[in-house]
Amino acid sequence: MAQTYSNGLSEVILGKAIKQLQLPREEIVILTKVYFTVAREYETSMSTSRGDPDQNGYVNQHGLSRKHIFDSVKASLARLGVDYIDVLQCHRFDYKTPIDETMQALHDVVKAGYVRYLGMSSCHAYQFHQMQNYAITHNLTPFISMQNHHNLLYREEEREMFPTLKLFGVGAIPWSPLARGLLTRPKEEQTKRGATDWFNNRYLEALGTPEIIKRVEELANKKGLSMAQIAVMWSLSKEGVTAPIVGTTSMKNLEQLIDVANMKLNQEEMKYLEEAYVAQAVLGHL
Template sequence: MSLTLDTYRLLGRSGLRVSPLALGAATFGTEWGWGAERDEARKLFDRYVESGGNFIDTAVTYTNGSSERLLGEFARAHRESLVLATKYSTQRRPDDPNSGGSHRKNLFASVEASLRQLNTDYIDLLYLHMWDFTTPVEEVLRGMDDLVRQGKILYVAISNAPAWQASRMQAIADLRGWSPLVALQIEYSLIQRAGERDLIPMAREMGLGVVPFSPMGGGVLTGKYSRDDLTATATATSTGSGESTRKSVNQTMGSVTERNLAIADTVREVATELGRTPAQVALAWTLHNPDVTAPIIGARTPAQLDDNLGALDVEFTASQLSRLDGTSSVDLGYPHAFLAGDFARTLTQGALRIQARG
């Protein structure tokens, strides 16, 4: 069944209704060397909202604050109908040890900075952006709950954190009557499926909607890389073109590998069969996962955005899904692989046949 941006989904165990594709505003601004200038970013925003989209993602430090400032300007006339999500914990000032991290001081200061930059009275959804391994979970949860009670944020969420910490936080929030987490933002794509081991099952059990970022693997799944890039030296700098700078980042981070290029080849083959683009196929694959609420699209041009939106009505055959899953599957590791195997099943169930929930 094809989707549209105004075929809304509930976010986690909340009643909040969001579009099935979120617009990523990390491309708003050129401070990082590869984003969209103001006028181009405005076109992206308008195209998304006019198509029925209501879920927009940013962070307090994206493009050094330009992302939130531009989004706040664009959203002014639509504020009540939009779900604006932002994040805190990344460092805002290099010389200030308390301008980063998950602790209460930075939480409150970051939210105030986001409110100013977004030019709004409240934030719909606030994520803890990066787990810092130093702040007690009770400090994070109580601080978030205080901000909810003050009306400065409406819902709370988490990103880039171990599954066991997120589930622990959810259990504590439930027991103490604090605001529960409603969303989990993780990197998830055909080339990054590690979340299937613990994070996504945890989200399913604990009532968190999964919001994947980088669903096209940083652009690798769009087909813009070749085997020549395996040995290429990343020479682009922040003063180079947006495309070359983004490409150099992926090369530096090790995203361009033989395995990932082989997955991209399969994506391209399926796209050719369907008469679609590789980007649409990669996005549609994440949407096919029932645990995924809304992948984040990070288009830099209106043409890229239009192409991304085309993923909403891509339909796969069983064979095509099997090929995509097979070429990108990950080892679930212990104990998941062991518990799913015949030996463990025989020990716990014997000859019984038990139908799973759902």
């Protein structure tokens, strides 16, 4: 989750669910993010909140400055209706704010009791290394997780980021392990999401995509599982991956993915799925 999703409405919905269902707070791990702007109205287009914030009338309401980190965290707590956030993640790397300011502010929201742990998301390995090393050498709160873009159709994170995470003992919680649905169905099968999601075109442009999807389907049929289950099993079989972040539209789909949470593919199956991959440009970072 992120405070910018639906301009804060996602946090409001989660907060209401926790209260109405009387869910024990100690049994819930809440992760949200800070970086992007939250528009004043839910209906405002995401392109507006992610455009030039200053020109759109959102001065100081973006990035990883000390002011925005504190303001964003307090606003998230209010929307969620809770006393603390379990993991606060930096949604992107901020090129305009000094790292020392960002890491000190993140440490201070932890010391203030607003946040329990810190995480990073979607940045280059050298940026993560720089931020993490600053925190460690200055006795500040370090990152404990990296939410990065990683799936069978996009594996560039394995070149630099995964070795860096291993160096620091940080777990990966990949976003889009199902490649926005492309790994859940045969390539020829059309869905509304597939027809309207511009991001899918980036996957489809990669040379290895058709063959990889075909192999996921073949392995799923062989093992009597769904393609989504195979994609998640592959993700969980990668060293350092702790919790792939999936999105579903039904309880049945969610239950299917939970069923394979403790299952992994063997080396032969992993090789079969991976060998068709072709290197591509970085996708998902700023």
